[in-house]
Every structure is written in C-alpha cells, then in structure tokens.
Amino acid sequence: MDFTISPRIEDYRARIARFVEDEILPVEADRMNWDVHGNIGRRSLNTLRQRAKDQGLWCLQLPPEHGGRGLGAVGMAVCYEEMNRSIFGPVVFNSAAPDDGNMMLLAKVATEEQRARWLAPIVSGDVSSSFAMTEPAPGGGSDPGMIQTRAERTKTGWRITGHKWFITGAEDASHFILMARTSDDPRRGLTAFLHDRNDAGWRIERRIGIMGPEEHGGHCELVYDGMDLPADRVLLEEGRGLKVTQMRLGVARLTHCMRWLGLAKRCVEIATEYAARREGFGVRLADRESIQVKLGALAMGIETGRLLVMKAAWELEQGRFAKKEVSMAKIHVANLLHQAADTGIQINGARGYSTDTVLEWVYRYARQARLVDGADEVHQMVLNRHLGDEGRGFWNWDVADA
CATH class of the missing domain: 1.10.540.10 (Acyl-CoA dehydrogenase/oxidase, N-terminal domain)
Structure with a gap:
C-alpha cells in the first residue's frame, strides 16, 4: 500500500x-x-x-x-x-x-x-447516545448470538423485556440503539431498535463502578420491563440485528485502536521528557541502557500498531470487512497501551504513580482495552478461524490489476 x-x-x-x-x-x-x-x-x-x-x-x-x-x-x-x-x-x-x-x-x-x-x-452535540447490547450471564457478551433480551410483536409495534449491563454512556444518553431477540433463527434472530431516554418501560438499575476513569454517562445496568416501541423504531429491518452489530463493532474496534495509539505516544512523551532531565547516581536516566531499551521497544511497538491499524483502515476503504486485520490491531494495540502506561510509570517512579501526570489515568483506563469490543482471546479465536479456513492464504498479498 x-x-x-x-x-x-x-x-x-x-x-x-x-x-x-x-x-x-x-x-x-x-x-x-x-x-x-x-x-x-x-x-x-x-x-x-x-x-x-x-x-x-x-x-x-x-x-x-x-x-x-x-x-x-x-x-x-x-x-x-x-x-x-x-x-x-x-x-x-x-x-x-x-x-x-x-x-x-x-x-x-x-x-x-x-x-x-x-x-x-x-x-x-445536543445529545449523547448509547449502544445497548451486552448482557449479564447467560446473556450475550462477545457472542451476540447469546442475547436474551426479547422483543415481541404488538398491535402497534414491539414490546421489549430484558436486562443489559456495562452499557457505556447510558446515564447521560438521550438516544439508544438496543439489540433484542425477535426470533430463534441463528442468523436472523436479532433486531436493532431505536429508543429515547423518555420512553416508558425501562430504567437504569445502577451505574456500575469500575477500576478506571469513566466516559460521560459511565457504564450502566439497564432493565427493560415492557418497553413499548412503535414499528418505525426498527433499525435497518427486522432480523438484521446481527448485521447491525457487525457494522457497528467492526469499525468501532479499529477507532479504539486509533485513539489508543495516541495515548501510548503520550505515555512515551511523558517518559522521554522525564528521563531527559532526571539524574540518579550521576547519570541521566536517558543515558542508561535499560531506559533506552524500554523506550526503543515501545517506539517499535507503537509503529507496529500504526501499521496494523493503517492496513485495516486501508482494507475498509477497499470495501472489505477487514475482520482479521481489525482483530490483529485490536489485540496488539490494547496490550501496547497497557505496556506504554506501565513503562511510563516505571520510568517516572513515584511521580508516575501520582496524579502529577496522566500516566496513572491511562494505566487504569488501559486495562479495559483488552476487554472492550471483544477480549484478546476472542480475537485470537477469530484469527485462528481465518487461519483454518485460509491456510497459507492467510498471508496473501493483494495483486494489482495488470
């Protein structure tokens, strides 16, 4: 490319x-x-x-x-x-x-x-929104096929009952995209719905406390106990909810990686600046080989992440789904972000562990990166599935037209 x-x-x-x-x-x-x-x-x-x-x-x-x-x-x-x-x-x-x-x-x-x-x-920017898909066990998490929330037909539309949790931004959101089961068909059993904060028949059970800093609106547990929606609230069409999740989450995983690369670079920036001026035992930290190795490894890891993200972005622009490219980027960049924050804190010592820099913020935030939009292990399974299907073709190059 x-x-x-x-x-x-x-x-x-x-x-x-x-x-x-x-x-x-x-x-x-x-x-x-x-x-x-x-x-x-x-x-x-x-x-x-x-x-x-x-x-x-x-x-x-x-x-x-x-x-x-x-x-x-x-x-x-x-x-x-x-x-x-x-x-x-x-x-x-x-x-x-x-x-x-x-x-x-x-x-x-x-x-x-x-x-x-x-x-x-x-x-x-007048309102914020939320995507209500994840459910407590035995409901759907990384596997949307396990979704238990149900939408039943009524004379005027749909009635929804179910339970969601870790729904990002829900406390502040006015507009929601909700995933619910409308049949038991394995491919066409899910449907996406649009609902408003003021619609009756649902509630926020609680805002769930988490380890790290939070987006506006937090991560909430929601209960749908008979929310009636008119027929025009279906997004795309009935039975196309799985398609909606694929379209929504594929790009979202990659945009997470794009943003996380910026945070990883910020960690290196803070660590490099401190190492250049901090001395110990008569030697600047920046002159110590151990520090140079840490920062050099991070620089390479960030560049590797950028290449993976850009390859996936290029694939999307070719009109393809880029499933394996997005999975590789997601695994690498999520782990890289945690490593960058950890290394930044280690080089800064007590300063890094304090709130004098944003390193501790990034460190707490980074741990969720390996979970959101599919855990590392889920994406590794996806890659293995592609490997099984494609064999040596997994690593093919696209060939330009003659």
Whole structure:
C-alpha cells in the first residue's frame, strides 16, 4: 500500500495537533476542569467543542451530507491518533465512543426520517447516545448470538423485556440503539431498535463502578420491563440485528485502536521528557541502557500498531470487512497501551504513580482495552478461524490489476 497521506488529511492532522496543544492540554492540566469520574467537566467540554466547531474540526468521520468532513478510515486513523494525545481529545471533536460508532452506523443504515430524529442531534452535540447490547450471564457478551433480551410483536409495534449491563454512556444518553431477540433463527434472530431516554418501560438499575476513569454517562445496568416501541423504531429491518452489530463493532474496534495509539505516544512523551532531565547516581536516566531499551521497544511497538491499524483502515476503504486485520490491531494495540502506561510509570517512579501526570489515568483506563469490543482471546479465536479456513492464504498479498 501507499503510506503517503493526502495534503487534505495532513492539513486536518496539523490543525488538530495545534488545537490539542494550545486548547486542550492546558484544560487537562488543571484538575479543576475534571469531573468526579475522571473525565472533562461539561462546562470546559462545551467551550472546547464550540471552538472545535468554529475551526472546522468537528465530526470529521462522517460524510459531508450528515455534517462531517468525510475523511474515510485512513484519514480517521491519522487524525484520531493525533486527537488522543490528550485524554480529553476525542470527546472534544465528537469522535469518542460510543457516539462515534453510533453516528457512523446511523449514517449508513438509518432511514432519512430516522437520521433526522436520531442522528442529527448527536452530530450537533445536543445529545449523547448509547449502544445497548451486552448482557449479564447467560446473556450475550462477545457472542451476540447469546442475547436474551426479547422483543415481541404488538398491535402497534414491539414490546421489549430484558436486562443489559456495562452499557457505556447510558446515564447521560438521550438516544439508544438496543439489540433484542425477535426470533430463534441463528442468523436472523436479532433486531436493532431505536429508543429515547423518555420512553416508558425501562430504567437504569445502577451505574456500575469500575477500576478506571469513566466516559460521560459511565457504564450502566439497564432493565427493560415492557418497553413499548412503535414499528418505525426498527433499525435497518427486522432480523438484521446481527448485521447491525457487525457494522457497528467492526469499525468501532479499529477507532479504539486509533485513539489508543495516541495515548501510548503520550505515555512515551511523558517518559522521554522525564528521563531527559532526571539524574540518579550521576547519570541521566536517558543515558542508561535499560531506559533506552524500554523506550526503543515501545517506539517499535507503537509503529507496529500504526501499521496494523493503517492496513485495516486501508482494507475498509477497499470495501472489505477487514475482520482479521481489525482483530490483529485490536489485540496488539490494547496490550501496547497497557505496556506504554506501565513503562511510563516505571520510568517516572513515584511521580508516575501520582496524579502529577496522566500516566496513572491511562494505566487504569488501559486495562479495559483488552476487554472492550471483544477480549484478546476472542480475537485470537477469530484469527485462528481465518487461519483454518485460509491456510497459507492467510498471508496473501493483494495483486494489482495488470
């Protein structure tokens, strides 16, 4: 593949880099701008979001007809990495999960009427959204085929009963995409629904405490005890819920990796800066071979991750699903992020373990990376399945037309 990027993408990358440096990092540095869950406070967020809009850096991932800039997967890989130099970066540009993936899904499969009601308010930043799929055992987690939440037909539409948990952003969300079972067909048994915060027949049971910092709206447990929805709340069509999950989660896994690369680079940045000025026993840390080995290994790991992400992004732009490429990127970058935070803390010593830097924030956040959107082991199983199906063809190169 051609590893050059277009001047247009580079222009966006450079403008994002300046915005993060000049606008976001100073806000991040002042803990008064943080909320109680370790995220950017709403007042500071709203101010920065308006500035991002004013500078044309808003919703870059969406097609222009839906309020974005149409960067495509490769452009997103470049820009998302730059955004997440700050822990608060993606949400400022309206490129953070779960809104990011929900917007891209709605832009692709929603009807015009659904886009006007459910997509446009998320694009504008007036509301946030959530994707309600994961369930407690014996319900669906990494395997959507195990989903227990059911939608039964009524005279006017559907009645939904079930139980969801670890639903990101639910406490603050106004718009929800809900996965429910409408039949026992293994391929066409799931259906995606749209529902509003104000719809009756559901509740947030609790906001689940977690080890790390939280997105706005946290991770919640939801109970559906007879929520009635009209027929027009079906997304795509009845029985196509598995298709919806594949479209939603495939790209979302990769955008996570794009952002995590930015965080990993930030960890190296903090570690390198400290090693260059900290001395012990008459020697700068940066001059010690042990430190050089750690930072060199991280630099290589980050570049490997960038190549995996860019290959997957390129595959998506060719119109393919990039299942094995996304799985490889997800495994590598999730583990890399944890390693980068751990190494950064080790080099910084007590300073790294303190809240004087964001390293401890990234470390706590990083542990979930190996779980969200499919655990490492699930993606390794996916790769093994491809290997079994393809044999030596697993490693084929695409051949250009003669």
